Amino acid sequence: xxxxxxxxxxxxxxxxxxxxxxxxxxxxxxxxxxxxxxxxxxxxxxxxxxxxxxxxxxxxxxxxxxxxxxxxxxxxxxxxxxxxxxxxxxxxxxxxxxxxxxxxxxxxxxxxxxxxxxxxxxxxxxxxxxxxxxxxxxxxxxxxxxxxxxxxxxxxxxxxxxxxxxxxxxxxxxxxxxxxxxxxxxxxxxxxxxxxxxxxxxxxxxxxxxxxxxxxxxxxxxxxxxx
Amino acid sequence: xxxxxxxxxxxxxxxxxxxxxxxxxxxxxxxxxxxxxxxxxxxxxxxxxxxxxxxxxxxxxxxxxxxxxxxxxxxxxxxxxxxxxxxxxxxxxxxxxxxxxxxxxxxxxxxxxxxxxxxxxxxxxxxxxxxxxxxxxxxxxxxxxxxxxxxxxxxxxxxxxxxxxxxxxxxxxxxxxxxxxxxxxxxxxxxxxxxxxxxxxxxxxxxxxxxxxxxxxxxxxxxxxxx
Numbered sequence: 001x002x003x004x005x006x007x008x009x010x011x012x013x014x015x016x017x018x019x020x021x022x023x024x025x026x027x028x029x030x031x032x033x034x035x036x037x038x039x040x041x042x043x044x045x046x047x048x049x050x051x052x053x054x055x056x057x058x059x060x061x062x063x064x065x066x067x068x069x070x071x072x073x074x075x076x077x078x079x080x081x082x083x084x085x086x087x088x089x090x091x092x093x094x095x096x097x098x099x100x101x102x103x104x105x106x107x108x109x110x111x112x113x114x115x116x117x118x119x120x121x122x123x124x125x126x127x128x129x130x131x132x133x134x135x136x137x138x139x140x141x142x143x144x145x146x147x148x149x150x151x152x153x154x155x156x157x158x159x160x161x162x163x164x165x166x167x168x169x170x171x172x173x174x175x176x177x178x179x180x181x182x183x184x185x186x187x188x189x190x191x192x193x194x195x196x197x198x199x200x201x202x203x204x205x206x207x208x209x210x211x212x213x214x215x216x217x218x219x220x221x222x223x224x225x226x227x
Numbered sequence: 228x229x230x231x232x233x234x235x236x237x238x239x240x241x242x243x244x245x246x247x248x249x250x251x252x253x254x255x256x257x258x259x260x261x262x263x264x265x266x267x268x269x270x271x272x273x274x275x276x277x278x279x280x281x282x283x284x285x286x287x288x289x290x291x292x293x294x295x296x297x298x299x300x301x302x303x304x305x306x307x308x309x310x311x312x313x314x315x316x317x318x319x320x321x322x323x324x325x326x327x328x329x330x331x332x333x334x335x336x337x338x339x340x341x342x343x344x345x346x347x348x349x350x351x352x353x354x355x356x357x358x359x360x361x362x363x364x365x366x367x368x369x370x371x372x373x374x375x376x377x378x379x380x381x382x383x384x385x386x387x388x389x390x391x392x393x394x395x396x397x398x399x400x401x402x403x404x405x406x407x408x409x410x411x412x413x414x415x416x417x418x419x420x421x422x423x424x425x426x427x428x429x430x431x432x433x434x435x436x437x438x439x440x441x442x443x444x445x446x447x448x449x450x451x452x453x454x
Binding site (some may be wrong): 114115120121153154155156161185186187188191192194195196198199201202203205206209211212214215216218219220221222223224225226227 | 341342347348380381382383388412413414415418419421422423425426428429430432433436438439441442443445446447448449450451452453454
């Protein structure tokens with residue numbers, strides 16, 4: 001906790017990035033956010049000790065709290081599954097208005113593992129946008145947690161595919177990725193999340209496929225430009 | 228034309244690979260087929276001179292003909308758009324039964340450039356499979372023509388994503404890719420073409436996006452394993 005946090009109490013202090021969740025994706029995203037020089041707020045789902053434990057892994061400006069605390073980041077990244085993301089959006093209501101909301105989810109139908117649990121012609125990102133006054137940007141759904149922790153795979157920088165309708169919000173997420181040592185690729189409007197989520201599902205299917213031992217949740221989806 | 232072709236006439240000679248079409252994807256696939264040591268039949272859409280001209284670019288066992296000629300390859304690859312592929316399947320009828328049919332198409336709705344022109348919950352590959360007795364295998368829909376010609380991008384071997392229901396057919400396509408110096412990744416059953424086609428569309432969107440000058444129809448979609 002920094003000087004201002006001690007002075008005013010963290011709820012009045014703005015941070016750069018709020019990460020909701022304390023799992024592997026939260027860890028990876030926190031690592032990149034801190035590597036990019038950002039102040040970070042980590043909100044645990046109920047048990048603040050989990051946020052404190054995750055924060056203790058990093059050296060940097062990291063504050064902690066629980067779901068329901070005011071979101072101090074101008075960028076908020078729920079590092080949770082799609083269903084939990086919907087709950088977070090509903091719970092905060094207008095408390096997220098105007099913020100940049102990064103949707104990292106792959107809304108895989110885990111009952112069948114055959115497809116996505118969003119309506120045809122939509123995406124998780126678009127469904128979340130319908131429910132929030134935040135500016136939803138799709139990103140980080142094709143980067144595995146472990147690779148975010150490292151920031152690279154086999155010496156290659158990670159591509160971060162970004163899609164969104166709000167130009168400033170997209171630029172903020174791309175700048176976050178760049179500062180974190182990653183390669184943002186701005187794909188287009190938020191509805192391009194339909195393609196990003198199917199591609200993310202494909203990426204997941206490779207690591208879930210025991211006949212492909214080379215993929216172990218630590219590979220990178222990369223668009224390699226000609227030399 | 229090889230010795231046996233001269234002796235018996237090409238229509239009685241089996242080849243390894245039949246490519247239908249004479250465009251850029253046909254050129255790229257012919258290059259890889261020949262690099263892999265295959266005999267190749269090229270069938271032009273109407274004008275045999277185009278097949279002859281394409282064949283003249285290569286040194287190898289290459290025969291030519293026109294659409295409607297008997298398909299001599301055990302693997303047939305229509306290197307055409309989805310609508311033309313449907314016509315080819317209809318025209319040959321049971322003439323393709325038992326063959327390995329490689330569907331390379333990305334059924335982009337070019338009237339909107341917003342999505343795919345296949346029913347929700349299906350794919351070009353599955354639609355073609357409904358219409359043919361050939362064994363349909365999805366492959367090469369995420370590899371641009373120019374990159375197939377070279378066989379690599381920026382020194383990296385090309386990934387070829389493969390999906391199909393017939394194990395032997397899938398193995399034949401994977402073996403073809405390997406022999407051609409590419410890296411096959413067998414993703415799963417034919418319905419995984421739903422993900423491959425959305426991913427192929429994403430790949431196309433990057434090169435079509437003038438704000439991404441690094442992508443010029445010569446990049447590679449790659450799944451990079453950890454070192």
